[in-house]
Amino acid sequence: MKHTLLYLFIFITLFSFSQEDNIHGKSTIYEAPTDPLVQEKLKEWGDQKFGMLIHWGVYAVPGIIESWQLCSEAWLERPEGMSYNDYKKWYWNLSSVFNPVNFDPDSWADAANSAGMKYVVFTTKHHDGFNMFDTQQTDYKITNGPFKNHPKANVAKHVFDAFRKKDFMIGAYYSKPDWHSQDFWWDKYATPDRNPNYDIRKYPERWERFQNFAYNQINELVTDYGQIDILWLDGGWVRPRETVNDEVRAWGAPIPDWDQHINMPKIAEMARKAQPGIIFADRTVHGPYENYQTPERSVPETKLDNPWESCITLGNAWGYVPNDNYKSSNKVIHTLIEIVAKGGNLLLGVGPQSDGLLPIEAVNKLEEIGKWLSTNGDAIYGTITTENYTDGTNFFTKKDNTTYALIPLKEGEAVPNYVTWENNIPKEGSKVTLLETGQKLNWKLKDGKVRVVLPNTIKKKSLPALALSFRS
Structure with a gap:
């Protein structure tokens, strides 16, 4: 525990905003959905204009760049004098101290509602593989730690319920990669980058287990957690090899020689049977499962005719970071205006603290944004x-x-x-x-x-x- 607390202190002072170097590009190829129910829900979503993206997980405990310091890529920094293996052990152990005793999803929904937001996307699992819902596929989850006996331990369920009470559309963020899984990062080998650390062509049965793992987790989300309107899939490097083109290569992420898809046709059939019309945002993977495009931390230069959504942080970070530098409410409103005029939605990222509260400065910013929208929203919503x-x-x-x-x-x-x-x-x-x-x-x-x-x-x-x- 002493080492854990020491490293918490180190990371609070060490945090670097190098995530700016890891922005997911926007695919320029768009394939419109043909399912009338998806088209209808996509139109409904497009009318909402303004949503909240909630990044929350064990990374909130030290207040570091979400998940990414687990990854050995040149743009990332970790503390000097700490081996990579020790870092991973330290990170995995954060689940033993993550205890958000002040978790109150109704207050989150109140803050989003006061901001004039109309939909929410909540991280059910980030790349680190820590699950914010009571999945039965792994023990690495919020319901298997110090928070397990809390009446709202199944966090995602209570977040979704709280926002539904405010008539929000519900989005489930789900990371396709899972660095905690032995079928993605196998301990037999080193983990040089974000991709599977073994050649899945040589071990097809291991990759098939991972595909089944992802399928089963998504099946849980779309069958056990009420109405889900959006399945927001992150980790676009986990994709069919055939979708890797020069545009994707230009984004700079390492790309292996093999096909590392998770069988989206099978997942889509299952999900739309459970949730007719559900929208897929398979980020950056052009094709039938990228129902809308997701430029990250940016606004397109001109208007776009395809459905799209800029995902932009309220502060500098997606998750909670102590003393984050928040954008002014004026800046957010100006950005929202530009995005809507160009045909898009704004998904604004807000990270709760490790105790479960939203930072008070973020709440105040949201209230200021909502004050303007309360009298001027007719020029935004449904336009x-x-x-x-x-x-x-x-x-x-x-x-x-x-x-x-x-x-x-x-x-x-x-x-x-x-x-x-x-x-x-x-x-x-x-x-x-x-x-x-x-x-x-x-x-x-x-x-x-x-x-x-x-x-x-x-x-x-x-x-x-x-x-x-x-x-x-």
């Missing part, structure tokens, strides 16, 4: 893109016959006397409404530009953005 979706720093969305102009404001600057834009011209005689107050505003068209005069009532307010509605 579609316009042909001219941007005009300089302004963005536009549309819903039925109404067009919305979204004008981000620089933090700390006063609301201007007026705003202008080109294109997306209101119809003659159309009323321009300020969503923040419901006021009708005076406007005119001159030299091809719309000019809208803003009321004095908002000029003393500190607003992240303005949203105006009109007929066009």
